[in-house]
Amino acid sequence: MKRSREKIVKWLLIGITVIFLLFMLVLPMVEVIYRALKDGLETYKTALTAKNTLSALRVTLIATVIALTVNTILGIIMAWQVTKFDFKGKNILSTLIDIPFSISPVIAGLAFIMTFGRSGWAKPVIDGINNALGTDIVLVFSVPAVVLATIFVTFPFISREIIPILHAQGRTEEEAAALMGASGMTIFRKVTFPHIKWGLVYGMILCTARAFGEFGAVYAVSKARGKTFTLPLEVDALYMSGTADSITQAFAVSSLLVGMAVIVLILKNIVEYRGKSKKSV
Amino acid sequence: MNKGKYFAGKVTAILLTVVLSMGIFTGCGGSNEGQDSGSITITNVSYDPTRELYTAYNELFAAHYKEETGKDIEIVQSHGGSGSQARSVIEGNDADVVTLALAHDITSIEDAGMIDAGWLDEFPSNSSPYTSTIVFLVRSGNEKGIHDWDDLIKDGIEVITPDPKSSGGACWNFLAAWDYADKKYNGDEELMKDFVAKLYNNVIVMDSGARGATTTFVENGQGDVLLAWENEALLALEQYPGEYEIVTPSISILAEPSVAIVDENVEKNNTADVAKEYLEYLYTDDAQRIIGENYYRPSNETILNEFADTFDLSVNLCTIDDFGGWDKAYADFFADGAIFDEIYQQ
Amino acid sequence: MKKAGRRKGKVVIPGFGITMGITVSMLSILILIPLASVMAYSFKMSPFEFVKLITKPGVVNAFATSIGCAFVAAVINAVFGVMIAWVLVRYDFFGKRFIDGIIELPFALPTAVAGITLTKMYSDNGFLGKALERIGIKAAYTKIGIIIAMVFIGIPFVVRAIQPVLEKLPKSCEEAGLMLGASRAVIFRKIIFPEIMPPLLTGFGLALARGIGEYGSVIYISGNSEKNKTQVVSYIIMQKLNSGNVDYEGAAAIALILLIISFIMLFAINIVQHVASKRTSA
Numbered sequence: 001m002k003r004s005r006e007k008i009v010k011w012l013l014i015g016i017t018v019i020f021l022l023f024m025l026v027l028p029m030v031e032v033i034y035r036a037l038k039d040g041l042e043t044y045k046t047a048l049t050a051k052n053t054l055s056a057l058r059v060t061l062i063a064t065v066i067a068l069t070v071n072t073i074l075g076i077i078m079a080w081q082v083t084k085f086d087f088k089g090k091n092i093l094s095t096l097i098d099i100p101f102s103i104s105p106v107i108a109g110l111a112f113i114m115t116f117g118r119s120g121w122a123k124p125v126i127d128g129i130n131n132a133l134g135t136d137i138v139l140v141f142s143v144p145a146v147v148l149a150t151i152f153v154t155f156p157f158i159s160r161e162i163i164p165i166l167h168a169q170g171r172t173e174e175e176a177a178a179l180m181g182a183s184g185m186t187i188f189r190k191v192t193f194p195h196i197k198w199g200l201v202y203g204m205i206l207c208t209a210r211a212f213g214e215f216g217a218v219y220a221v222s223k224a225r226g227k228t229f230t231l232p233l234e235v236d237a238l239y240m241s242g243t244a245d246s247i248t249q250a251f252a253v254s255s256l257l258v259g260m261a262v263i264v265l266i267l268k269n270i271v272e273y274r275g276k277s278k279k280s281v
Numbered sequence: 282m283n284k285g286k287y288f289a290g291k292v293t294a295i296l297l298t299v300v301l302s303m304g305i306f307t308g309c310g311g312s313n314e315g316q317d318s319g320s321i322t323i324t325n326v327s328y329d330p331t332r333e334l335y336t337a338y339n340e341l342f343a344a345h346y347k348e349e350t351g352k353d354i355e356i357v358q359s360h361g362g363s364g365s366q367a368r369s370v371i372e373g374n375d376a377d378v379v380t381l382a383l384a385h386d387i388t389s390i391e392d393a394g395m396i397d398a399g400w401l402d403e404f405p406s407n408s409s410p411y412t413s414t415i416v417f418l419v420r421s422g423n424e425k426g427i428h429d430w431d432d433l434i435k436d437g438i439e440v441i442t443p444d445p446k447s448s449g450g451a452c453w454n455f456l457a458a459w460d461y462a463d464k465k466y467n468g469d470e471e472l473m474k475d476f477v478a479k480l481y482n483n484v485i486v487m488d489s490g491a492r493g494a495t496t497t498f499v500e501n502g503q504g505d506v507l508l509a510w511e512n513e514a515l516l517a518l519e520q521y522p523g524e525y526e527i528v529t530p531s532i533s534i535l536a537e538p539s540v541a542i543v544d545e546n547v548e549k550n551n552t553a554d555v556a557k558e559y560l561e562y563l564y565t566d567d568a569q570r571i572i573g574e575n576y577y578r579p580s581n582e583t584i585l586n587e588f589a590d591t592f593d594l595s596v597n598l599c600t601i602d603d604f605g606g607w608d609k610a611y612a613d614f615f616a617d618g619a620i621f622d623e624i625y626q627q
Numbered sequence: 628m629k630k631a632g633r634r635k636g637k638v639v640i641p642g643f644g645i646t647m648g649i650t651v652s653m654l655s656i657l658i659l660i661p662l663a664s665v666m667a668y669s670f671k672m673s674p675f676e677f678v679k680l681i682t683k684p685g686v687v688n689a690f691a692t693s694i695g696c697a698f699v700a701a702v703i704n705a706v707f708g709v710m711i712a713w714v715l716v717r718y719d720f721f722g723k724r725f726i727d728g729i730i731e732l733p734f735a736l737p738t739a740v741a742g743i744t745l746t747k748m749y750s751d752n753g754f755l756g757k758a759l760e761r762i763g764i765k766a767a768y769t770k771i772g773i774i775i776a777m778v779f780i781g782i783p784f785v786v787r788a789i790q791p792v793l794e795k796l797p798k799s800c801e802e803a804g805l806m807l808g809a810s811r812a813v814i815f816r817k818i819i820f821p822e823i824m825p826p827l828l829t830g831f832g833l834a835l836a837r838g839i840g841e842y843g844s845v846i847y848i849s850g851n852s853e854k855n856k857t858q859v860v861s862y863i864i865m866q867k868l869n870s871g872n873v874d875y876e877g878a879a880a881i882a883l884i885l886l887i888i889s890f891i892m893l894f895a896i897n898i899v900q901h902v903a904s905k906r907t908s909a
Contacts, residue, residue, distance in 0.1 A: 009811070010718055017714045017726065020707050024779055025732050027755070028744045035747070074653050081646040091901065093650070095894045099658060102833065102889040104840025105738075106861045107882045110868070111661035114668055114879070117372035119393070121664065141374040151657055167904050175639045184641035209735035215843040216738065216861070223359045223366070223374045224324060232737035232843075237360070239743055240492045241332055244520045247500060254740040261735030269728045365869035385871055444851060447869035486768045486850045489865065493847075501750035503768060611871045625853060626684055 035251035047252035056234035064211040067150040075158025083166035109220020145221040161203030198275030320353040326376035328363035329492040334575040362490040363449035382449035385607035395545040409537040410563035411577035417528040418507040430461040434479040441504040450491035454508040457534040478624035512576035535598040668879035697838030700777035708785025716793040738843025768850035781834030788830030825903035
């Protein structure tokens with residue numbers, strides 16, 4: 001009696017979950033692919049090999065790789081900082097690190113423009129640096145601006161994944177190692193890193209995913225199609241192009257992004273699986 | 282402790298590498314302007330519905346430029362809402378030329394000190410190589426019987442027009458309606474406000490830009506009538522044959538999109554001459570024909586008449602001067618707390 | 628005793644200075660200084676102007692819409708999130724790995740793509756929109772549309788917050804409860820719910836915060852009509868920036884309010900996590 005009721009509950013819950021996710025996640029994905037291929041493979045191929053699309057792909061990859069590198073290094077350092085030491089204002093610091101996580105991307109873009117834009121207060125500083133070094137650094141409406149905005153929005157992704165692990169692990173191992181005379185780098189490599197390895201990879205994957213998908217913040221600082229546009233911006237440009245073909249092209253480029261997302265998610269699953277099986281050994 | 286320093290050194294090294302590599306990319310990003318490598322790049326910052334026009338025109342101009350100078354030229358296109366495009370130029374978007382929807386938007390770049398005064402007279406016809414007007418786009422068959430502005434305020438008519446607060450095109454829409462009400466009620470402001478209030482009551486989706494509104498109406502099937510740029514409406518007819526009809530109202534407004542050279546940027550990029558030529562060439566017969574083919578009204582009368590089949594040349598058009606110029610019109614109608622806020626927030 | 632241990636910890640593990648230095652300086656350069664510029668702009672307004680601006684009906688409505696819709700979406704995500712996490716942790720069935728895998732899709736899918744796709748699906752021409760219209764519900768260009776978009780972007784937050792906690796929760800507690808004759812509902816309420824409460828709050832808070840500030844996915848599907856109160860706060864900020872008379876101060880002022888809201892919410896979340904981690908480690 002009880003058994004059968006339990007079974008019903010089980011399948012009811014599974015059913016609801018599947019239906020909910022089907023409508024919210026799977027159908028949108030299917031819709032993108034369907035719309036992308038609506039006009040046949042030839043159109044699809046043309047859309048993906050268009051000059052603007054390739055340029056956008058390049059910018060997206062540059063921004064993603066740099067954001068990932070910077071945020072991985074900073075994420076580890078920040079997580080170490082927040083979990084291995086006690087100091088005043090720690091709660092505030094960790095909240096500040098998380099800020100980009102919940103901030104409106106519109107504000108992120110606005111912030112960079114108000115700082116580094118032509119009328120921003122930091123513009124003279126940048127000009128000064130440029131004059132002194134003979135460089136031509138432009139931090140708005142350029143590829144570096146896209147990189148900065150991408151770093152901004154993905155800033156907390158890695159530290160957020162590592163901090164709980166480091167919290168749970170405590171400090172005794174590191175303290176013991178330090179007392180035995182190990183250097184900071186050695187402690188990190190030998191003691192801390194094995195613990196956070198999978199969390200780190202997981203964080204990096206999320207960071208990658210968010211980095212190539214960012215729209216709002218990048219939209220504010222990137223205006224030149226074929227030069228500084230990323231894939232999501234290219235999608236928007238095609239969608240706004242107003243011809244029947246270009247909408248299909250927009251979905252074709254979208255499907256590229258969906259493909260990248262799916263690859264990243266598969267990677268994430270492999271990582272999670274290996275992480276879990278390692279743990280249970 | 283020494284070893285701690287080693288750790289510190291390593292981290293600093295990694296960080297430096299990252300910063301340096303960013304610097305390299307920065308260099309790439311910054312130095313793509315100018316004439317250093319034989320091929321020339323200029324950036325044309327324009328508004329939303331001109332994407333197709335400038336794609337076609339850039340090809341024409343590049344061919345002409347190659348023939349004349351033997352050099353390749355690449356023209357970077359940037360499109361978006363006219364107001365936000367002007368703002369991006371003021372904030373540092375490296376435009377060599379601007380081709381925006383409203384003279385007002387170019388004036389704001391002038392006010393920022395980037396365009397020299399007198400730009401309006403730099404090119405023929407008030408620096409407007411093409412004009413357009415506002416028409417109604419309705420679904421094929423016009424079942425709701427929409428023929429003029431009066432029909433838009435009827436109950437149950439769903440209107441699509443963008444937000445005048447963020448779209449230049451939407452301002453033209455509003456002013457055209459206002460002008461109609463003005464004629465209809467002989468300048469009785471209460472009745473006129475009542476009229477446009479009713480009209481905007483029927484607006485069901487207010488996109489942030491003209492292109493977004495077209496997409497909402499055409500692609501997503503919202504509403505009975507779209508207040509559209511004439512060129513947008515004609516483009517929709519071409520792209521979706523048989524699905525839509527254009528209704529020309531008895532009164533509309535002559536929209537004069539303006540073009541200008543961004544003096545501050547061309548000086549820095551060393552592109553003054555080519556920028557000037559780029560805009561001047563818009564007035565040649567070849568370019569004017571391309572303009573007509575892309576459904577903008579050529580400023581050259583002779584060529585405009587070649588397209589008499591496309592455009593309804595008999596429509597009664599008021600101009601922005603009837604409203605005292607853009608700056609005054611903007612302050613009267615669209616500034617915070619002005620007439621648009623008054624009627625829309627009732 | 629505890630104090631002494633802490634102080635010892637500070638001394639023993641190397642790298643405090645350098646990590647502190649890097650953390651604070653990079654945080655400042657990349658995040659805080661740009662955000663401070665936004666604040667600086669909003670302080671150009673007098674307090675009177677500031678209050679006048681943010682109490683305007685349009686602005687107040689936008690905040691109400693953003694917060695209200697984000698709240699509803701977060702509640703929906705909380706309910707389904709618990710359910711999904713439960714199903715993924717406790718049951719085995721065909722396709723479980725797949726479902727587990729796509730939870731993060733909303734992170735990975737660009738918000739613009741999500742927005743365009745959802746609009747297409749739920750507008751009168753889309754297949755879901757058609758179906759909904761038949762039963763008299765208009766989804767796209769209404770608040771329902773905004774909520775759908777916000778549910779979409781918020782899904783991973785709750786699920787991923789609860790999942791690890793549920794995994795750690797020993798089945799023995801429940802089994803003991805069952806043996807003692809407690810009903811499933813009671814067990815859930817008394818044993819499981821208290822355990823997943825902190826992560827649920829965390830996930831809920833993050834989904835809410837994300838929803839309130841969301842732009843890309845919402846902007847296409849909301850009608851942006853002030854009259855129907857379907858303008859969201861992010862849109863108002865963009866509107867101030869795109870209008871013929873650019874209003875930096877106004878945009879910055881509204882952005883500041885959003886910033887404060889997200890800071891408070893994140894701070895609360897961090898406190899919840901802190902308390903929870905203390906309790907479990909004790």
